[in-house]
Amino acid sequence: MRIAIVGGGISGRAIEQAVINRGATPQLFSRSTGFDVLHDDATRRLAGFDAIIEATGTxxxxxxxxxxFFTRSTRALAAAARNNGARHILLSIVNCExxxxxxxxxxxxxxxxxxxxxxxxxxxxxxxTTQWFEFAEQNLARLKVGPVSFIPQMTIQPVALAAAAEVIVDFAVGxxxxxxxxxxxPxxxxxWELTQQLPHTRRLTIPLPLxxxxxxxxxxxxxxxxxxxEVIGPKLRQWLTARPAQHG
Ligand SMILES: NC(=O)c1ccc[n+]([C@@H]2O[C@H](COP(=O)([O-])OP(=O)(O)OC[C@H]3O[C@@H](n4cnc5c(N)ncnc54)[C@H](OP(=O)(O)O)[C@@H]3O)[C@@H](O)[C@H]2O)c1
Structure with missing residues (x-):
């Protein structure tokens, strides 16, 4: 079974690994591999895949x-899935609506x-899914000015990306x-509490009330x-302990 993973910055590698674990064959598509979902012919480029996982982001x-961005990405990948008879799996966020x-x-x-x-x-x-544990690191990198990172005040129930990737693959393989x-x-x-648990950092962190x-x-x-x-994946303490092994 062949699975196309489109986009997937931080999530792409986790999903790729989960696809391999399942005995299927993944292929990553994004601008850095020469595929632009907004401009390229998605139907032609994604022919021959059983599932298209949409993990694009900006x-x-x-x-x-x-x-x-998000609607153009989805229109292109919905058409590619329909024209090629593939399953379409879209990553989204709990309660975004x-x-x-x-x-x-x-x-x-x-x-x-x-x-x-x-x-x-x-x-x-x-x-x-809810925010991934890894979202805290994305946020440190995105909301920064010099040595300072701003941490939006949010109450969350974060999930490990690896656990999210496993369920995404459940859907991709049908x-x-x-x-x-x-x-x-769980x-x-x-x-803020999540960020402070990360072994990050010399960065200064400041709470940001949105x-x-x-x-x-x-x-x-x-x-x-x-x-x-559905509640999936480890608690934060277990995730932090397992991390060095996961990341080699
Ligand atoms: N982060 C979270 O906690 C979380 C939780 C739930 C759901 N999600 C959703 O999961 C999805 C993936 O999130 P992420 O955090 O992994 O994304 P991300 O880090 O923002 O990466 C998105 C990827 O999309 C690719 N991309 C951007 N423009 C593109 C284009 N025109 N054509 C093809 N590829 C393009 C980029 O790769 P190139 O630069 O190589 O093109 C980038 O690596 C998003 O829709 C997000 O809303 C995220």
């Missing part, structure tokens, strides 16, 4: 930029992406077929999963 807080967070451009873009996928993709599974499924890790914490309605919602737990979410 870091922006602009609703317009996020919506344009919540009304309280539509003022946060990235989440508005993800919500628009989910809507396009539901309408245009015939054989899609939207796999929504073992599971729900059109939407939510997944979360513990509630703040992004403004307005979405900022309040993030602090009060809008990113927490509902009762239907």
């Amino acid at each position: 870091f922006t807080t602009s609703k317009k930029t996020a919506t344009e 919540h009304p309280d967070v539509q003022g946060y451009g990235y989440f508005a873009g993800k919500a628009a992406q989910e809507s396009v996928a539901r309408i245009e993709s015939e054989n899609v599974s939207i796999i929504r 073992q599971r077929k729900d059109s939407t499924a939510d997944f979360a890790g 513990e509630v914490m703040t992004l 403004p307005g309605r979405f900022g309040r919602a993030f602090r009060q737990g809008v990113c927490l999963p509902g009762p239907d979410a």
Whole structure:
């Protein structure tokens, strides 16, 4: 079985490993491998794959930029999946469609992406997870000024990316077929608490209260999963202990 993984910055390698563990054959596609989802012929380039995992991303807080990027990515990959008879697996975020967070451009873009996928993709599974443990490191690198990184005040129930990758592959190989499924890790914490547990860093960290309605919602737990979410993966302490071995 051949699985195309499109995008997948931080997630691409984890999904690639999970595909290999399952005895299937992965191939990564992104601009750095010569594939631009916004401009290239996805149907032609992704012919011959049994599943297309959509893990594209762009870091922006602009609703317009996020919506344009995510919806164009999904239109292209929905068409490629349909034309090639492949399964389409879209990575998304628990509660990104919540009304309280539509003022946060990235989440508005993800919500628009989910809507396009539901309408245009015939054989899609939207796999929504909470923030990954690895999100804390992405955030340290993204929200930085000189030696300082800003940590948005968020209450989260983070999940290990490796555990998320395993369930994504369950759907890619056709073992599971729900059109939407939510997944979360086992513990509630703040992004600040998670970040402070990382063996990161000489970086200075400063809490960042996000403004307005979405900022309040993030602090009060809008990113927490509902009762239907499946809890997967290790607790933070176990994940931290296992990490050196995982990363060689
Ligand atoms: N981070 C989290 O905690 C989390 C949680 C739940 C869901 N998700 C979702 O999971 C998805 C993947 O997240 P991530 O954090 O792994 O992404 P990421 O680190 O932002 O990486 C996204 C990748 O997309 C590729 N890309 C960007 N523009 C592209 C284009 N025009 N054509 C082809 N590839 C393009 C980039 O590779 P190139 O530069 O090589 O093109 C990049 O490596 C996102 O949709 C995100 O919303 C993330």
